[in-house]
Amino acid sequence: MKAEQLPLLNSVSAPTVHPDASRAVVSVTRPDLDADAYVGQLWSIPFDSSQLPRRITRGFRDTAPAFSPDGRVLAFLRATAEGKPQLHIVEAAGGEPQAITEQKLGVTEFSWAPDSARIVFASRLPEEGRYGTVDGVGPGSEDARLVSSNQYRMNGVGYTQDKAVQLFVVEVPELGGEPAVTPAGRAAKDLKDEEVPGAKGIPAVVQITSGDVDHTGAVFSSDGRSVYFVAAGHEGHDADIASYIYKVPAAGGDAVLVPSGAEPQSVHAVRESRDGRHLFFTAQELGPRGLDFVARNTALYVMPAAGGEARVLSDVEQQDLSGTLEPDGPDAVLVLNSHRGSVELLKWAADGGSEVLLHGERVVLGAAAAADVVAVSFADASSHGDLGVLERGELRLLSDFSARLRNESTVREPHGFIADGADGYPVHGWLVLPDGPGPHPVLLNIHGGPFAQYSGTFFDEAQVYAEAGYAVLMCNPRGSAGYGQEHGSAIREAMGTVDMADVLAFLDGALAAFPALDSEAVGIMGGSYGGYLTAWTIAHEHRFKAAIVERGFLDPVSFTGSSDIGWFFGGEYTGGTLEQMLAQSPMAVVSKVRTPTLVIHSENDLRCPVEQGQRYFAALKAQGVESALLLFPGEDHELSRSGTPHHRKQRFEQILAWWAEKLPTAAA
Template identity: 70%
Template sequence: MKPEQLHLLNSVSAPAIHPDGSKAVVSVVRPDFDADSYVGQLWSIPLDTTKYPRRITRGFRDSSPAFSPDGLVLAFLRNDPDGKPQLFVVEAAGGEPQRITDQQAGVGGFVWAPDSHRIAFESRVPEQGRYGTVDGVTSGDEDARLITTNQYRMNGLGYTADQRQQLFVVEVPELGGEPVVVPRGRAAHEQPSAKVTGVPPAQQVTFGDSDHESPCFSADGSLLYFVAAFHEGHDDDLVTSVYRIGAGGGQPTVVEPSNRKLQTVTAVRTSTDGRWLFYVAQDLGHTGKDFVARNSVLYVMPVAGGEAVALTDEEHLDVSGPLEPSGPASVLVLNTALGSVELLDVTAEGGITPLVHGARVVIGSTMAANGEIAVSFSDSSTAGDVASLEQGEIRLLTDFSANLRNNSRVTEPLDFDAESTDGHPVHGWVVLPDGPGPHPVLLTIHGGPFAQYTGAFFDEAQVYAAAGYAVVMCNPRGSAGYGQAHGRAIKERMGTLDMQDVLAFLDSVLASFDALDKDRVGIMGGSYGGYLTAWTIAHDHRFKGAIVERGFLDPVSFLGSADIGWFFGAEYTGGTPEQMAAQSPMAVVSRVETPTLVIHSENDLRCPIEQGQRYYAHLKAQGVDTSLLVFPGEDHELSRSGTPHHRKQRFDHILRWWAQYLPTDANHSEDQP
């Protein structure tokens, strides 16, 4: 795959299956260079393989499909090129979509009520005078902000206290009714105060000073459950809880388990039989902030509160939502495991049935009333496709990556296991380029650190392999998917066992593959991967070049500059100056000799640009060959969701850097503009 082929990457949403099990609907979105944005529509996928998938909407970007419980209506989000996502509905049998929201800040997640007549949705409510709520008042003209809290901004969003995410409920209009006619001419003059938009009014039902997330209705539709933080001291910890409110509004009530722990709840769902409340949560230790490498657990408790029972093992499973009903008292959940993401069916009694496992990354799934299950997933040959489950086996229904495979070579990662120097197992992959070699090698390090590489399609590895590089990537201690102890092994020990593991994995790969050039190796990574790259090149000088991208490079300044700085560094490195310095790449930058490209984005609040700028300045001052590549308008997610132009440009610069220090037949300086 080449950088200019980014537009061939079709990402697929979680599927919405029709209640009768006849079809599923997904959104298929891709980067578009002409729009310099992401475009896509909804596709209907028949579960009958004698019929073919077809595009059913024609919006600029349509996403998040969901059928009403009675199967008559399909709801989804639609983005115009210059607008915010709004909620649309269309008859499930087909027709013209109808817009039913007009939110200043757009619509986030949404959920159907059991009666199929109402939808609850999330939307940020901007403070008057900010974020375009007053014509002529730009962001630079807004009033000053007085900050008194720890949690006041978020990467990709900016300030949060003046645009809290609230919950709304909207009545879904009769789709077969006559459309609203907006008054014009004399009629508009005679009723100037009447603003007719054709969009039904939405009722705001929450107003608290917290982001309200993961809404779901009670089984009878009279209540809304959601996740928020209203407890005393909520600004000083990471604790969130489940709350409920009347579907028409009212005062929220916390729904606490009798055996309450300090936890952060990430998803909640009521059982369809109305008895149980399923929720996903991470324990946070006695401080309410110890988030480091905590596996998420699926719990169940009575809907009114009571004893919460853990349904999944905290040490060995790491589950996540969205929680999708699979029966009267059971849900489908995802589980991060060994470089994959599995699909599990879990009952309120504690029964766990693996439905999809192996070398796949499940994106989402839903179950119809007749038991049919639709699954979206990626693997080594697809960036995203849809399948059904038949007697425990995947039955592929789509091939959205056909154009990608037909126009570029997709190289399958080779699964590889190694031992660290202390005997600890390290799992990863090797992606080999064409030809006999010897190939230069790129050691890549993932972010997180509590995240994982998988064997599924990865655009970065494919681009580098197409340029002639062997890509080596692994999940060292600190990574997710290999048990909680594996992830927590680097708490207050960053740059120790993790560096040991990645270097041992690299050495084992180099010893096992004759086609690799042991003397021509580069290293690169982003976020935590940028941290470990910068730390490694200060301790190991074998690398011909390095790329440090959006790195966590100085725990001291990170404390005051990052959106998560008030807790992240202290929990990972320890909070004393001595601990921070002992694990800080900035503290050992004087030892770096490796030519290093530093990449950062101007709007990155997760690892702010000052981290990269200061690191670059130190390298420059001590005579290391270095460059600083800065992307305007982008944040921490540049490599994953930045504009298509910037994502391509990023690849171009990365390949240009490697052409200089690790040239290949397919990527050398003469090829680079």
């Protein structure tokens, strides 16, 4: 794959399955270089293999499809080239979509009521006078903000307390009805402004939450009378990262806390069973201070919906769960589990019974069930995203959205292997080889997180570098997710110790196992925590021809006051004293660096603020190390994953230009 082939990357959403179990609908989106944006539509995929998938909408960007429980209506989010996502509905059999929201800052998520007559949705509600609510008052002319809290902004969002996520309920209009017409001319002359109906026939909405905290993950109760959601509405919420389950009447009223456990928790998702007897939720335990998040796996819990003690269902030490808790049957849910570089699909019943529905060398992106059918969206080594259906424990493929990717570019399969560390610890990872016999220059890649994982599925970065003639190494050292909490917590207050030892052991193991690798031509690179470990490693190891430090966590001291998560993140990982921070700080050992280094950062990065990269670059320059600083305007911490297509392409071009100079190949 080449940088200019980014538009071939079709991403597939979690599916929604029609209640009659005949078909699923997914959104398929891709980067578009002409629009410099992400575009895509909804696709209907029949389970009958004699019928082909077909595109069923033609919006600029249509996402998040969901069938109504009665199967008559399909709801989804639609965004125009210049606008925010708004909630739309269309007849499930086909027709013209109708917008049913007109939120100033758009809609972020939604969920159907069991009666198929209402939808609860989430939207950021802007404070009056901000975010375009007053004509002529732009961002630079808004009133000053007086900040007195830790949690007042978020990467990719900006300020949060003046536009908290609120929940709204909207009645779904009859799709067969006559569209609303706005009075004009003589009919409108004598009407007061508040009497003029909306030009687009947008129905009224009822706001059911308030306050300056976000309200997310909203779902109706099985009887449709209440809405469950997740929020940090507890006293002292600004001093911890806990969040809890709340319940509010669907018609509006006071929200009440649903007690879910003794210790502070960070609740991720909640769902009542279809039979109304049980409440499932996923959460991380955070210790007595509500801040102990390091390498904490997310567990699945169940409790009586009427109230009672919550029981943990999953293996907290070994299983790290995610997903939206899709119902499967009257008292069971589907959930995803990160496991050794893959993401599995599991099913859990309220009585504790569980089964692995799908595992292997793939990443499950989402799943949904109807009747006895389970549809699964996934990625693997040869697909960036596709849909299949489970049959007798096997996955039958229903789509091929990566066909052009394979036909028009070269997709190389990762080779998985395990290297033994100096202390005997096994380090699991992958090698992606370029064409030809070698010897190939080597790029050692380090992932972010650190509690995250590489997988053996299609990864655009590895494919682009391999196309340019580089052997790409990726591993999950201690500190990574997917291998248990002990593996993940090994670097707490010890960053740059066993994690550096593991990535170097993996490099040495690969060089010994694969003769096609050139041990004299090795580069190192990584982003976020990967930027941290790259910067730390080149201060202690001088074997690399060059390095790339991207959006790095480079100075725990200044990170504390500049990052959106700086008030807790660095201290929990490095320890909170100045001595501990300096002992694990790349900035504190930057004087030892001799390796030519390209520093990449985004100007709007609030997670690892741009000052981290700027100061690191300035220190390298001051001591005469060959270095360069690549800055991207308008981008945040997610540039490499969801930045504008033009900037993502340019980033690849600049990275390849750096490696072509420092580690030349015939292809580069």
